[in-house]
Amino acid sequence: MTETRAPNTLTPSSPAVAPGVAGAVAPDTLLRVDNLVKHFEIRGGLLGMSRVGAVKAVDGVSFSVRRGEALGLVGESGCGKTTLGKVILRLLPATSGRVEMDGQVLFDIPARGEPRRRPVYASNEAMKKVRQNMQVVFQDPYASLNPRMSVGELVGEGPLVHGMTDKKEREALVRDMLGRVGLNQSHIHRYPHEFSGGQRQRIGIARALALHPAFIVCDEPVSALDVSIQSQVLNLLNDLQAELGLTYLFIAHNLAVVEHISDRVGVMYLGKLVEMANVDDIYANPRHPYTVALLSAVPEPDPHRRKKRIILKGDIPSPANPPSGCRFHTRCWLREQLGRPERCTTEEPVLRALGSGQESACHFAEEISPEAVASAVASSGPTVTAEP
């Protein structure tokens, strides 16, 4: 059966008024994402020719990243954070939406239900130029480095494909980059398997930096590392940002990590942005029930303090068949408190400004108060003591 429901009820009219972007583009905006949709089609039938359904990994996400800031993106596994990053980088083709990087439109594909127009893609030459300015650091430092290439070849590949053919010049650049990420310059002829996870991640960062990009997508760059190494790599990323004026899109599921590195934070749930705010605001004063629950799950380092958690009921629903209305309504504690209002199941909330620069996609964001949270904690069963 083909999915008949319009997949994209969020701003079907025009991407120019997409939420998350207040009016005209600010002059210091580096990356702008409008109503980005990525559906993975589920195919079946003879030779996979019929469309059975679609996994809505990213379903109408809009935001912009200012030059020099670090935008954190958090959410549970499977909420579409990584897919979002890959689509922005054009490592995966988008289903619809528009991404603009430093004034260059990477693609602009009309959504279903929008007036028909030709999709726009940046040409190969333009894309190659953009790639120089937009790099990525992957999650798994064991998978992201070609095991058959030496460190010098790995870090020097970007400059090579962008026309730095002189071997001496390239080697000097690679040595410079290795120094910058805290690796020994004599490592240039070594192979990835000779390094630890943290060192490999540094190689990955050096590879990204070798093109002198303005923007780096960090796709969970520390979640595969030991905790002791995590902070080193995070500090390195922080230092590099300060030194080189880098802009980050920092994807993670660890809230403490995001808090450490981000200026602003976006929270994703089932392919949608549910909240977006400055880092201090979101941690002090979350305005979406999902964010509240997510923050309450952050482990408490002090074993003697009792941890008040909101335990969400059930599992994250399938992105192939997301709930109607607000996608979070099946697990929402606030909805329970408010006596299950009809609106949550029928109307899809849009990301709206709540003043003080905070944006939330909840119909009842104003109802979130310390008292409401406290009573949600109380009804979440016995309070648990954080594991030391």
Add this chain to the structure above:
Amino acid sequence: MASSESIRSGAAGPTSTSTDTDEVDLVAVQTYWQLVRRRFLRNRTAVIGLVLLAFLVFSAIVFPMVGGDAWYRTSLVHHPTDPVSIDAPLGYDNLGRNIFFRLTKGLQTSLIIGFFAVLIITLIGTTFGSISGYAGGLVDNVMMRVVDIVLSLPGFFLILMLVAFIGGIVPPMMVIIIAIGITGWTTAARLVRAEFLRLRESDFVQAAKALGASDSRIIIRHMVPSAMAPVLVAATLGIADAVVTEAALSFLGYGIRDPDASLGNMLTAAQDYFYRQPLWIYYPGITLILVVLAASFVGDGLRDALDPRQKLEA
């Protein structure tokens, strides 16, 4: 761009406070293939296999040259009951032919068939599989169904049919090579396709794409070297397979025929004299087993040595 200037002008001073504490410091600088060689040579079974294979190949090249026409020259002077000598270490057969030279000639035939059949298999399989895996989607789907169809045909009868069709046109050795080659490529195709599908989504290929590398660079520099490892292994093991298939064909009388020698037709010839000369069946039989064993040992050793995730314990 201000940031790039600062990178270029800045001295290589360490920006981060410290390097990782768990640093591994190997003194030797090694390339990937040096490592593979080292890992292979550490594997005793693989080395035995390699030595054995080298010995067999050496025998198959040198002894037929030394022996000249001894492998097919019949003689009324020599007799199966003659005592063995330096000239004929394995004695003479019922037609007075020198069994040792006949055996090495048969080994030569079998190895040539094995090598070229596997070459055809690898060429067809790699091309087919990489197109299928890289294209993906409908192309991949159709190409893999073709593989399924070829696989669903009973291989040995397909070979017999091919031999019947082209048997009169080309020399028997070529017939067998072609027959094995065009029926056996499906496994290689599936292997390469699977590797390409996996590699296409792998982080390091994605990273190369993000760097702006061209498709051809990604395929040649990143995908093919990684995809060839299982093919190399399959090819080595395939040699053993091809040699056995040749023996089976010749044994049934569809392959190499007297007076030409192959391991298979020597087995066939020996069965008539099994009671009087039981050793005759062991000479080609044991040689065949040695070829298969050697190729399997080398193949397994290669598989372990080529695995880049396998760390070399110091």
